[in-house]
Amino acid sequence: MASETTRRSLHSRVSKLSRKGRLAILAAAAFGALALSPVAFASAEEPAAAPQDVSIMAPSYKAPFDCNKTFNANNWSPGHNPSNSIDWQNASETINGKNVRASAGGTATFYDRGNTSYGKYVVINHGNGASTLYAHLSSMVRSPGQTMSVSQGTKIGAVGSTGNSSAPHLHYEQRVNGSVQSPVVEGISVPLGSKKAIKSSNGCSGGGNPYTPTQVCGSGFSVINQHDLGSAATIYLLYNSSNKNNCVVTMKKTNLGSATAVSATLQVQGKSKKTDSGNFSYYAGPVKDVAAATCVKWGGSVGSTSWESPYQHCG
Structure with missing residues (x-):
């Protein structure tokens, strides 16, 4: 060798x-370098772009996992293809089967290369030339060829070992105009040749709110999407696969303990909109409705700032 x-x-x-x-x-x-690491790495789908001056500000990327999950980010050197991509692997717990979430908001496109290259993988276009790639997934929330609007923290799949991989892990890339960049996750730089244990804050209820979206919506619900209302609040969409219920809650991040104007809304396509609004100390909601194989609109407000999604999550 x-x-x-x-x-x-x-x-x-x-x-x-x-x-x-x-x-x-x-x-x-x-x-020839594959034997240097415990996994067989993916081949690039396309040649890396030529080096360039990067003048575009990339999004503030969070780790692509559930809140408070810690995994090892390995920026292998040499031989990992493409250079500067991360392999997320086991740390204090096994990574196989864990939820994979969007590092930042944008438009996700879903792919499947079968037993070659990246296997099942997702590319999220964040705008201004910035994108992220998530590969070797065991499952995806959409079929190959489909697209989906996502927010930071939206679940896009689960960790696996599809494609050119010999052990479960998440292959992850941060790109600008197609060129893979030296990654920064949760504000932590992971330069070439380094390995760092990084704790995810993705999907965490921020601002010191003593409640969480799953506590408010109840047992069996899990977060499938979220949207920030600046620094004041976050709207969460949750789903219970056992009873097909959707749930929306708007969690405050400022003025906690003081009653201020907050709302949460949910509309199943073909039904009337449901709303919970008023002056609340910590959150608005939960707003629930059954939507099996039916699209939903979800949204909310805090003070004078409001947001509502288009019809989505139709599966």
Whole structure:
């Protein structure tokens, strides 16, 4: 097996070859380096974009897991393809089967490459050239080829080992205009060659609110989407798969303990809108309705700031 020095020299020489020659040699080098890590890494779906000056501000990315889950972020070096992508792996608990959530809001597109490359994977376009990729999923919340509007914290799938992978993990990329960037997650930089245990704050009820969305909606409900009303509140959409009930709650993050104007709304397509509004100390809701295989609108307000989704979550 080639030494790290040899591989670095190889990459330096390869950079002077034609595009076709670079791809062939780098593919062979990446294949030979697979034995360096406990997982078999994915091949890139397309060649990485040429290096560029990145003048676009990327979103503030959160870890792609449930609130308070901690997993190891491994930015392998050398041989991980593409360079600067993260493999999220076991830390204090097993990662296999855990929920995968959007690191930031945007438009998600779902793909399936079968037993090759990324396997089941999702790409989220965050706007301004920024995107994230989540690969080797065991399941996805939409079928391949479908798109979906997501907020930060929306569930998009579950961790698995599909495609070119020999052990369950989440392959994760942060890109700008197609070029994979050195990742920053939860404000923590994960440079090439590093491994860091990172705790997710994704989906956590912020601002010190003593209640959580699942406490308010009740047993059997889990968060499937959320939308921030600035720093004042977050609207959550939850779902109970056993009874097909949707639940909306608006959780305050400021003026806690003081009664201020808050609302939560839910409308199942074909039915009248349901609303809970008033002056509340901690939250508005829960607003519940049954919607099996039917689209829903959900939203809410705090003070003079309001938001409502289009009809979505139709499965």
